[in-house]
Amino acid sequence: MRIFGLLLTSCVLVLVMVSSIIFGVTDIPLSTVWDSFIHNTGSREHLVIQTTRVPRALIAASVGACLAVAGAVMQVITRNPIASPSTFGVNSGAAFAIVMASGLLGISGLQAYSVAALVGAAISGGIVFLLGSIGRDGMTPIKITLAGASMAAFFSSLTQGIMLSNGKMFDQLLFWLVGSVAGREMSMLTTAIPYMLVGMILALLVSRHLNVLAMGDDVAQGLGQRTAHIKWIAAAAVILLAGGSVAVAGPIAFVGIIVPHIARYLIGSDYRWVLPYSALFGAILLVSADIGSRYIAMPKEVPVGVMTAVIGVPFFVYIARKGKRLA
Amino acid sequence: MSKFISLRSDKFSYLFEKKHGWVTLALLAATILIMIISTGIGSQYISPINVIRAVFGHGSAMNDVIVNQLRLPRIVIAVLIGASLAVAGAVLQGIVRNPLASPDVTGITEGASLGAVLFMFLFSDSVSIHWMPLMSIACAFGVTFLLYILAWKQGVSPLRLVLIGTGLSAAFKSVSYMLIISGPLILASKSLTFMTGSIYGASWNNDVLNLLPWVGVLLPLTWLQARHVNVLALGDEVATGTGARVQRHRLILLLLSVALAGAAVAIGGAVTFIGLMAPHMARKLVGPSFGNLLPVSALIGAILLLIADLIARTAFLPLDVPAGVFTAAIGAPFFLYMLYRYRNQA
Secondary structure: OHHHHHHHHHHHHHHHHHHHHHOOOOOOOHHHHHHHHHOOOOOHHHHHHHHHHHHHHHHHHHHHHHHHHHHHHHHHHOOOOOOOOOOOOHHHHHHHHHHHHHHOOOOOOHHHHHHHHHHHHHHHHHHHHHHHHOOOOOOOHHHHHHHHHHHHHHHHHHHHHHHHOOHHHHHHHHHHHHOOOOOOOHHHHHHHHHHHHHHHHHHHHHHHHHHHHOOOHHHHHHOOOOHHHHHHHHHHHHHHHHHHHHHHHOOOOOHHHHHHHHHHHHHOOOHHHHHHHHHHHHHHHHHHHHHHHHHOOOOOOOOHHHHHHHHHHHHHHHHHHHOOOOO | OOOEEEEEOOOOEEEEEHHHHHHHHHHHHHHHHHHHHHHHOOOOOOOHHHHHHHHOOOOOHHHHHHHHHHHHHHHHHHHHHHHHHHHHHHHHHHHHOOOOOOOOOOOHHHHHHHHHHHHHHHHOOOOOHHHHHHHHHHHHHHHHHHHHHHHEOOOEOHHHHHHHHHHHHHHHHHHHHHHHHHOOHHHHHHHHHHHHOOOOOOOHHHHHHHHHHHHHHHHHHHHHOHHHHHHHOOOHHHHHHOOOOHHHHHHHHHHHHHHHHHHHHHHHOOOOOHHHHHHHHHHHHHOOOHHHHHHHHHHHHHHHHHHHHHHHHHOOOOOOOOHHHHHHHHHHHHHHHHHHHOOOOO
């Protein structure tokens, strides 16, 4: 049953990705898309498909999947329903690291950006995690939220400061800073995809153990699980996934919060299934949000990070209001 | 002789502990001193004596222009904004009963800053800049209203207020970014500077006179409400037990705090962390009673922003870095320390 659902969701994802290639400022007929793969004539339309539309769909799908899985894993290991790469300041830390690397240290190149993003993600995520979990009653949602929000404010002020004092970077980075999947080249994805894949595999490998961990540290330890090991592996997965996606698309918020909740609502709390479903749902969400972003202010495009924020806030409010597990 | 100075009437009362009078006076003196010294420092150094002469109209012609036209407005604006943000933060921490709350964490700053960015994009050609604070305050109120409704569930709990505030804050920030990206580049850099918080190029007409009425009315009003913050800070049950109308006073105080933050943001942009730091430092000095806490917070807030702005405009000459970068650079480690200190409370 669940396998069937997974297949169905994959079909939906393919459908959405194909629409993402077809629809835009100029709609391209499906046959032309097909032609561009089978016998590419190098015409303008084929060029647009191969260099713009296809990479964009692929990037949106992989970033969405990564963020959603990262969020799902974080929600288990912190036992906190609002954990996600953006609330933990992981995204803004990664963004700051990239701006810092290119602005102050003069480093450029996609590979270097990816590494910088990972380091930034690890540092800020680690600080927030530490600060959120000190104290008698352990990790409470309010502590995590405050720590995450303030680290995000900190990093984004510094990021903006660096950008403002360096005019050349300003135009380049501004669009990236909001989170967008437009205008990215395929090479950006191919540089980051190894990190994403390793993160994804790590997450799927520990998914069985996450089920046990979800019952709480005490129970998990009582059942003989080495919780520290599992948490470290899971944290590494989160950093690879979140850092990789920020390196490609910039900080995109709320996907990591929403999607795991939807996945859990639909298929229960078995993380062996929640993670793959989250990946697919996340991909579908981001690709569709990206399609929507082309139509809101045509012919201009709204960055997809804004779309997810606007979609995500009502959901976030709903989770915060439900509140039983929060307080 | 009584230990307190108290002002009373039917509607208002204000209590000030005398033993903290000296601290307050000392801070006041320090603020004025820093104002004078900081006015003198810049690409052209002017000695404190000459600054005072120029302020009272006895300086040389050049000093007069530099001091009175160029530097003093910026110094005065730093004081006003720092004080407003600090008081807004102090009140918010009292009513939310969380030492880690501040206008920036709850989304009020971002809302106000979105208002100002909207204003720049929609009306900057057609409407006088004097209306910007109004727009920004209106947006801050709108945000608070939204926040209040969304967090309301048989009363507003501090936890929901903060959680939902951070969510809204993220959304506003991305909408502001969207405006910035979609507009012309010249506005982009202006708005991004604004979102970081900067008082670069402040002038008497556009900034000081624009902000002064708001601060002049709102600050005293807030101080008259100080006793209600004291009661609310005891917690909902106790406050209700003492006969306070908890939800009503919380709303009034929240509105005051929002108006102060909104006005400050309209002029100075999203200067972060002052609303968080100043009240804590003040509490260390004069304890938790808001009669003393509010004026002292205001002074400390003013000093913090003065220093941050001094660093911002002198450290990287000829670059004028937004002051918000430095308040964040000092503020975030401070916040981390606070979070560590209150680890068992938050």
